[in-house]
Amino acid sequence: MSALRPKPRPGVLDIEAYVPGESSAPGAAKVFKLSSNETPLGPSPRVVAAYQAAASHLQDYPDGSAIKLREAIGRAFGLDPDRIVCGAGSDDLLHLLAHTFLVDGDEAIYTKHGFLIYPIVTLGAGATPVVAPETNYIADVDVILGKVTGKTKIVFLANPNNPTGTCLSFDEVKRLHRGLPGNVLLVLDAAYAEYVRRNDYEAGIELVATSENVVMCRTFSKIHGLASLRLGWMFGPASVVDAINRMRGPFNVSGAAIAAGIAAIEDIEHQERSREHNTRWIEWLTREIGQLGLEVTPSVANFVLIHFPDVKGRSAKEANAFLMERGLILRQTTVYKLPNALRMSVGTEEANRLVVAALKEFLAKTA
Numbered sequence: 001m002s003a004l005r006p007k008p009r010p011g012v013l014d015i016e017a018y019v020p021g022e023s024s025a026p027g028a029a030k031v032f033k034l035s036s037n038e039t040p041l042g043p044s045p046r047v048v049a050a051y052q053a054a055a056s057h058l059q060d061y062p063d064g065s066a067i068k069l070r071e072a073i074g075r076a077f078g079l080d081p082d083r084i085v086c087g088a089g090s091d092d093l094l095h096l097l098a099h100t101f102l103v104d105g106d107e108a109i110y111t112k113h114g115f116l117i118y119p120i121v122t123l124g125a126g127a128t129p130v131v132a133p134e135t136n137y138i139a140d141v142d143v144i145l146g147k148v149t150g151k152t153k154i155v156f157l158a159n160p161n162n163p164t165g166t167c168l169s170f171d172e173v174k175r176l177h178r179g180l181p182g183n184v185l186l187v188l189d190a191a192y193a194e195y196v197r198r199n200d201y202e203a204g205i206e207l208v209a210t211s212e213n214v215v216m217c218r219t220f221s222k223i224h225g226l227a228s229l230r231l232g233w234m235f236g237p238a239s240v241v242d243a244i245n246r247m248r249g250p251f252n253v254s255g256a257a258i259a260a261g262i263a264a265i266e267d268i269e270h271q272e273r274s275r276e277h278n279t280r281w282i283e284w285l286t287r288e289i290g291q292l293g294l295e296v297t298p299s300v301a302n303f304v305l306i307h308f309p310d311v312k313g314r315s316a317k318e319a320n321a322f323l324m325e326r327g328l329i330l331r332q333t334t335v336y337k338l339p340n341a342l343r344m345s346v347g348t349e350e351a352n353r354l355v356v357a358a359l360k361e362f363l364a365k366t367a
């Protein structure tokens with residue numbers, strides 16, 4: 001056997017592979033998966049019908065440019081379809097952005113408790129991830145700008161952020177953009193935009209439309225309930241869209257995803273139902289969990305970050321084990337540099353009530 005063997009490019013073996021939220025709780029009679037910010041309402045029935053109809057022509061390649069889906073998104077948001085690119089989840093688009101705009105030795109900035117994919121795609125592109133500390137679990141514009149060097153090529157900002165659930169106002173995002181050199185791409189990852197009820201928030205459309213170095217990524221995995229199908233989209237300047245279209249797989253979005261995506265974006269009532277459910281229950285969860293004496297970071301998204309004391313018998317790790325035994329699967333956030341917290345997706349009424357009751361029992365047991 002030869003002593004030589006294929007070697008991945010520098011950076012690849014520094015990647016800590018993405019750890020998804022748990023999806024099974026062995027031994028529990030009924031399981032509630034609240035670990036990946038999926039919607040408890042599922043997709044719209046119209047989407048399921050469109051998906052099933054797509055099964056009748058699986059032998060055909062999909063339209064590689066996903067034009068009908070881009071037109072439907074364009075109609076929904078008042079955007080030029082030529083400035084939209086669809087991807088197999090927004091993860092696909094984040095990978096493409098990194099591989100298209102970073103070269104070896106470049107730097108990409110993301111915030112301390114930012115989404116885990118950013119360092120992965122940065123290292124995968126041979127560049128260096130640079131961490132900007134947050135203030136009270138919120139991205140800090142001045143700190144981010146202080147990290148910019150001549151090597152910076154991308155700033156990733158999840159707005160709202162996962163797993164903290166916090167967001168920056170549009171004024172703050174504009175201030176961040178103003179402080180960046182024109183050759184730095186600002187990636188606004190707005191996976192949870194649909195849930196935000198703050199009137200000082202803007203997902204990114206306006207900034208993309210008025211600048212040459214901002215893109216906005218969106219997903220069908222959250223409010224549209226299509227996480228399993230893998231579908232996302234981005235809106236960007238013509239030059240960025242042109243570069244990404246050269247790089248992406250020619251059929252990176254399946255025919256079933258295109259059909260389901262069109263039905264999803266057009267079903268406004270379903271989106272509104274999901275939003276209302278979320279608003280009602282996120283307020284309830286924040287209040288009820290807070291009343292148990294646990295700190296909850298105020299969230300504008302569809303999940304809450306619950307902080308536990310670093311005390312034996314009351315820690316996040318022990319709470320997680322206690323909840324798991326009862327079939328309640330939350331997300332441990334140690335990999336997000338939050339070892340004393342758990343992230344919980346807003347679930348059905350039944351799931352939400354069960355978590356609060358179980359947390360009460362957990363805290364009473366250890367008091």
Ligand SMILES: Cc1ncc(COP(=O)(O)O)c(C=O)c1O
Nearest residue numbers: 089090091158162191219221232
């Ligand atoms: C902030 C953020 N961006 C992007 C994604 C990826 O979503 P998708 O399923 O579209 O790849 C997630 C998923 O959890 C997320 O939290």
